[in-house]
Amino acid sequence: MLTESLKNQIRAIHGNIKTALPNYQPRAGQNQLVAEISKIIAGTYHKHERIGLIEAGTGTGKSLAYMLAAIPYALAQKKKLVIATATVALQEQLVNKDLPFFQKHSKLLFEFSLVKGRQRYACIERLRQQQKHPELFATVTTAEFDWQVLLDKWQQRQWLGDRDTLAEPLAEPLWQRIVADPLHCSKANRRHANCPFHLARAELESADVLVVNHALLLADLARGNSILPAPADTIYVIDEAHHLPHSAREFFAAHAQLNHNDIWLDKAGIMLQQLIALLSAAVMKDIVRLADSCNELAALLKPVEHCVKAFQARWFADNNSFRFVDAALPKVMQQQAEELASCSQKALNQLEKVQQHLQEHITGQNLPLKQSLNLLQELGYLQQKLEQQQALWQLYAVAQDKNVQQARWVEQLNNQQLIGHASPLGVAGKLEQLLFNDAFAVVLCSATLTALNSFQYIKYDLGLTSFEGVKTLQVASPFAYAEKGRIVIPKMNTEPTEQAYTAELISLLPDFLPDNQASLVLFASYWQMQQVAEALRKAGLSLLVQGEASRQALLQLHGENCKHNRTSILFGTQSFSEGLDLPGNLLTNLVITKLPFAVPTSPLEEALAEAVTKKGGNAFLQLTIPATSRKLVQACGRLLRQEQDQGRIVILDRRLVSKSYGSAMLNALPPFSRNIDY
Template identity: 60%
Template sequence: MLTAQLQQQIRKAQHQLRSALPNYRTRPGQNKLIAEIAHTIAGSYHRHERIALVEAGTGTGKSLAYLLATIPYALAENKKVVIATATVALQEQLVSKDLPFFQRHAGLEFEFCLVKGRQRYACIERLTERLQQPELFPAAQSKSMRLLEKLLKAWHNRSWLGDWDSLPFAVPDSLWQDIQADPFHCHRSNRRHQQCPFHLARAEITNSDVLVTNQAFLLADLDAGNSQLPAPEDSIYVIDEGHHLVDSARSFFSASCPLLQQEGWLEKALKFSQRMQANLPESSLKTLLKLQDHIDDFRREYSIISQQVPSYARSWFEGSKQYRFTDAALPLVISDKAESLAQLSQHILNKLEQLHQQVREAITEQLLPVKAISTTLQELSFFDQRFGQHQALWHLYAQAQDKLVHQARWVEQAEDNDHQVIAFASPLLLQAQLDRLLFRPAFACILCSATLTSLNSFSYPLKELGLDDFEGVRTLQVSSPFSYAEQGTVILPMMKHEPTAPTFTAELCQVLPDYLPEGEASLVLFASYWQMQEVAESLRQKGFSLLVQGEAARQSLLDQHQQLIKAGKTSILFGTQSFSEGLDLPGSLLTNLVITKLPFAVPTSPLEEAMSEAVTKRGGNPFLQLTVPATAKKLVQACGRLLRQEQDHGQIVILDRRLVSKTYGKAMLDALPPFKRHIHY
């Protein structure tokens, strides 16, 4: 239970934060959030299922609310608070703004840190090695060497923290991959690597009470048995931007892998294992011989696929670069080999890990030639990645699909190589995985978002997350303190055509200029790049000056937008779906939001098709059960760009007549905040 002492501590911390915040206004919604979250994690509602879904509208002070509710309890009960977000922007806000402010003024002694994946850190030893031994990297260009020299200098003078996010200048992806930390090169057992950025960052975890990470990393760590983060039973999880959790989980548990042109690197893997017999002590011979046997077996099994898939590909890609396997039913040549390839690739990964350990010992004992060290580690890392890809794919393909299919499976032609086929597998339902990894073992779990419900109901997210059968799950919806009816207006202009009509784009070009007022900040959201580009070309011919997504870096566009508005000029931003979420343009930076069409998912996506197919087989209606709730949620997110502060104002123009002409339209409109409405029908 939440003790009187803890309640008093929370109230005291909240009072001190209020005193430190300029122009602070009491928010009843925030108080409700704090109380509900605190009672949930204390077990006041259910001793074991300490789970809550919280939707907190813009301006409720959600971040400070969950910090106030979780940190005092965690400190008192010797738990850790793990905050997992979906976007880097929110992680940066928490670590650079919210947590430092909370730490200074709440009167609580605690430490916090940001936890990122290994690949977001550079290995300083690898970087130094590239500079000292350029002959080992024949592809190195003089420009790359100059960049590496600048990076090393920045590291030594501490103007760079050694990670991707604090890079002082742009670094090509290919060069970053050559210097990023990985478990083969950058191992803590090697004394020279103990001061690498990744290991320095990981050392902070032990002493931190609050850990900020992303949802993908959290899921990966849970799946790996908590190799970095605290154990679930010792953790209070706050899943911020919780509406992304299912997509984050689906992405993590999905797999893809090239099916063809595998002979070259498999031959190299075999030669590598043979060559290592001459470089490693005799004690490694057993591991190397086993590795060779497994690679030989894998090549032999895989040869059948290499021979037969090209003939299938000719029919798969007639008129399309994608082909989905209906009901997840694979061709026999693939399904027959899936289980053996999954097992063999796992055996190979196990032997590579043993070999890595033996290589590290050989390096420590100086038994491996210096010139061979870098090449050996590079090859180990490469083969581990390739066989890891195969293991993930064949593991999913080996799973039997019953009458109720639970995977989407498809193939695609590679964009840069018509002779290459990429195979994909993605789970349709994530309830079992989230239950096993997160909800059951966690001490407490709070999912929060400004857009967690769909059509004003928690039914959709509860079912999607697999929480509809949990007795102890709490749900709370806290409205925004904004005066929506006074601050904003939703306008539905008369449109002749629906977005599905071939003439809709032409009508957009005709109507849109009437809703781009001079001297104001406009954001126009499109459902597709091609339509955005066509409309942009048309409006530019009419004399409009536009800032279009894709024509410059996102931050550069936003900087230009801000400069224009500050100078009292007109600014019109064109963007797609990624601009409808996580974009913060407060005050005069956005007064006119235009949504050209409802953000329905692309119906031709293999994943969407498979999900619809599965719902239909269960006797459901995929459009009503999947498409409409998902689209309604995205529409609310898009409309959330307009009002970011209590003094903001503006209008939202929606150029999609389906909100009026279709039966689902009213439910979508009613799910929006209570703006004033002007409907021209």
């Protein structure tokens, strides 16, 4: 329970922050958030299941609210606070702005750290090797790059040694030359002790607040908490939590090559022969075992290759992907799955030993540098291939009963390579097992956590339906929506599903793009956006279209237009409807061309719909409508970003009026005033 002294401490900190914030205005919603989050994590509602689902509208100040509620309590209880977000933008805001501000004005003694995956860091020793021995690495892409500039910046602390603080982005092939992968950048080697990755990890031990992304959180939970503290010792705040089910599906999915595997396996065989000639006799036994496992894997994959070759013409007659209905694999693939998963795992275990032997020889400087670095790189490539095979066949080996649990499909690439895919349909069980069962407390929050004003959908996706202690809360935005904004639904003759819709859109849209204002037009399809843009440009309109320049460049041009009160029209697709912040005069006119229905064309979406139908449900009502409603709320959230903002939203989709689900979608939107021309 919350002690009186802790309550008083939170109130005092809140008072300090109110004084420090310029133009601070009291917000009842924020006070409610602080009180409710405090009660959830203190166990006021449920002693053991301290779980909260909180939807906090734009402008409620949820970041400050969860810091106020969670940090003093975590410090008092000697628990760690992990804040997980979906986007880099929010991570940077927390680490560079919100947490330093809170640390300064709360007067609390705590440390915070941004936790990133190893792939985001450079290895300084590898960087030195690039600079000292350019002849070993010279290629078309690397020959002209001056590595000394990066070394100087690292030594002068102008660069923190990670990809995100580079003054100018580094191309992927160049970055891979210096990335801190576990093979090259081992902490056991004293030359790597001061590499950025190891320095960053050392900071985590003293940090009280850790900021991560959803993917790293899931990876660490799955690996048994190798980086982050154990769930029982942790208070989790998962921001942008509406992304978590999708992030988890992506993390627990797998893909691997099904044909032409002999190419990389033969190459591995040659490489292992080189290692036998190069390393001492004591290591030979481990190399021979790995070679035997690779040969066994090649033999097990042969029947699979014959199988997919026999089906290839039939599977890809009309499409470049083929989904296995009910996740039922061809007999040969099903029979081989368990052995393939086991053999891949055995090879990975043996590979790890060989990598360690090679690393020891390199550290002892017993081997020619160029040859050993090449071999180390080839072992890394082999590891990647084996990991992919192991993950895919492990999923394919899981028996699918009447209640299908996976989506399984095969994709054909342009070079005739076939890739097998598997993805869990639901991640509820995994999240329950890895996170919710053992965590001290979990608060999941977002501006769009409900769908059609209900928490049931997200509860089901997250695996929280059986938890009694889950506390749900909706806190409305303080914005005066009815006064500041208006939703306009003009009369249209066609629905977006009709062929004539694009032509009507082209003729009608100019009427809703006012002069000397900032407009954002959102499209559900990239193809349709291009068609409309081409026609409107012919009619004389100047447009900034997604894909024709980088997002940053487009927003910069848009900002310049708005600064000089010029007409500025941004065209964008789904990615512009979330996480795009255009406050004040940067957006006064938002046009949504049609409801953002996701067409169930991806194999995963098809499998999800199929599973619902098999259980007697209605996939359109249970999956499509709630998902579309949430996306529409997110899109409408672009208009008002600050309390003084104002403008209108034009929705050019008559289905909000003509279809039975339309009123439910409209009622899930913020309470803007409405002007419906029907």
